[in-house]
Amino acid sequence: MGHGGDVIAELTTDHREVEQIFGKIEALPPGDSRRKLYADQAIMELVRHSVAEESYLYPAVRKQLPDGDALADKELADHATAERTMKDLEGCDADDPRFDTLMMKLMAEIREHVADEEDNLFPRLRTACTPEMLGKLGDKVRTAKKTAPTRPHPSAPDTPPANKLLAPGVGLVDRLRDMMSGRGKES
Template identity: 65%
Template sequence: MGHGGNVIAELTTDHREVDELFAKIEAQPVGDTQRRKLVDELTIELVRHSVAEEMHLYPAVRDHVEGGDGLADKELSEHAEVERHLKDLERLSADDPEFDHLVAKLKLEVSAHVRDEEGRLFPLLAAACTPQALDELGDKIRSAKKTASTRPHPSAPDTPPGNKLLGPGAGLVDRARDMLTGRGRS
């Protein structure tokens, strides 16, 4: 959940963990219940990551990167699409015919999003911010992931101040539900 380092190192490590989860899902036989458990784990990681980016990364992009409003809006739009897919996946069992189709679609969208962030957004942010600012942003991202939601909430606000006010409450409820159901425990 928290890896240390500046914001770029933190989020890049998250990206690699998501890649590994997709690989684990694909390694399981079609219809296997382990696929459902791994998708739940993937959902938790993607939602935490997205919430943290929406709370801290994209506002920093808006503030520091030339053309940052357009970049942040594009990223938020991609997050919304991923969150809708995660919400759709949440209701499906691993043996549902739509399950594998949605996982494949999700992987394509997440992979494209990651390539864009790592290839374009992160270098622009690194050029626009001091190392100290990037480190502070990494700390904020790690802190946000600790209280973030673990389930998709497509209709929740994804920009400040709404996401900063409502997000921790949704996160608390999600983590309580996860504890009661055992969701996210391998």
Template identity: 55%
Template sequence: MQHGGDVVEELTADHREVDELFDRIEAVPARGPERRRLLDRLTIELVRHAVAEEQHVYPAVREHVPDGDALVDKEIADHLRIERLLKDLEGMGADDPELNHLFVKLRTEVRAHVQDEEGNLFAQLRTACGPELLDLLGQEARETKETAPTRPHPGARSSALASKVFSPGLGLVDRVRDFITGRGE
């Protein structure tokens, strides 16, 4: 799916990329190095996506969508569960027997989160916000993903403001670590 457009189109494109990565991970040998490489790629995409949502989408939902606070609180709880699973997966080698179990758990959590966002939150956001705001949010989300962290940091982002302040620094450190280790190439 093509990136660009408004925030719903941008984040939906991310969702399709993540779906594709899940399929690719399932298609490679369970204990091979390709699975580890693809899991790292999946982690990078999920973390960057979550940061963009937390910094730009969720504040807009809180402000413009009726009962937006409750919607966002649920989405943030989903992100925290997913990020903890990613953190657990991060330290595992490709041959760790627990890796496949955590991968299945992660896939289940992410797919449920995506289904809820696309079927509920995105529709309400599109109804509550005009096209100009959705376009602006899409641009901001794309820009944020460029500097966002690439590794899970559960608990590092307690609010949109904290995320905006700390994420670029965490992102820089993560990208340096990725460069040194060759992760995400």
């Protein structure tokens, strides 16, 4: 959840962790209940990651890159699409006929988004920002992930200041629900 380093290192590590979870899902046979456990873990990580990006990375993109508004808007649109898929997936058990279709859709959406960030956005941001700026953004992202929601909330605001104000409260409720239900935990 918090790895250290600048914002690009932090978010890239998150990407690798989610990809490892996707690999665990792909290695299991359809209908295996562990697929749902891993899907919940992936969703928890993806939501925290997205909230942190929306709060700090994309505002920096808007400010630091000449076409930052268009880039940030595209990334937010990607998040909105994936969040709707995660919301649909959240209501499915591993043996639900829709589970595999939704899971494959989510993995494709996330993999495309990650490739775009790592191949295009991150290199441009690294060129435009000082190492100090990227380091401070990394600290902010790590802090945001600690209190961010863990469940998809497609109708929640995705831009500052509203998202920064609401995310910690929603995150607290989500973490309490996760704790009480055991969501995302291996037995």
